[in-house]
């Protein structure tokens with residue numbers, strides 16, 4: 001066995017033999033960093049709700065599809081976000097910047113229904129343009145979504161897909177001419193395992209090479 005094989009020695013885990021909690025620990029610890037959607041919704045009476053979700057990503061640009069993994073509560077009831085999306089068919093994803101960290105965490109606190117989480121978080125609301133739920137004005141990028149489809153993947157959670165119908169980006173974050181989004185100005189945070197978070201402050205570029213460029217590089221410095 002050469003040194004690199006020894007360093008790459010792996011422990012195998014049969015997922016069918018693991019509990020849900022054990023799978024969760026391996027997945028959220030290793031699939032990192034995950035972007036965080038602070039999702040705003042309204043209920044049937046127009047009351048606004050906000051909650052963070054890191055089982056979240058952009059899955060397609062055309063159509064523009066964002067995905068959320070929303071668990072049910074331990075007693076089997078849906079979370080407010082899941083219930084509101086089902087009832088109103090809309091939601092807004094607010095990207096979480098480092099400056100929004102504490103407010104985002106306040107929105108994850110399981111307050112009683114009568115507590116206004118957004119007021120507790122100190123966030124300001126911006127009215128929706130194409131959906132009835134507001135965006136969070138402090139968020140550098142917010143995406144209004146219409147419910148596309150919900151995938152029922154088990155008894156404990158749903159995967160909700162939404163199609164983006166409108167976006168709000170802070171002027172300081174986007175170049176309205178070429179649509180370049182400045183990652184430094186965005187200053188998004190990510191979710192790690194456990195209670196961990198990461199910043200996006202250590203950035204680098206790595207363009208994908210053409211085959212000719214890759215071969216030229218190999219000739220200059222063979223592996």
Ligand SMILES: Cc1cc2nc3c(=O)[nH]c(=O)nc-3n(C[C@H](O)[C@H](O)[C@H](O)COP(=O)(O)O)c2cc1C
Nearest residue numbers: 051052053054055069070071079080081108110191
């Ligand atoms: C950073 C972060 C990420 C989270 N990600 C998820 C997630 O992906 N899915 C989920 O069901 N809950 C997730 N939660 C927990 C929910 O935010 C929490 O249950 C919240 O109270 C749900 O609120 P709601 O009932 O208003 O929808 C996360 C919490 C935090 C702090």
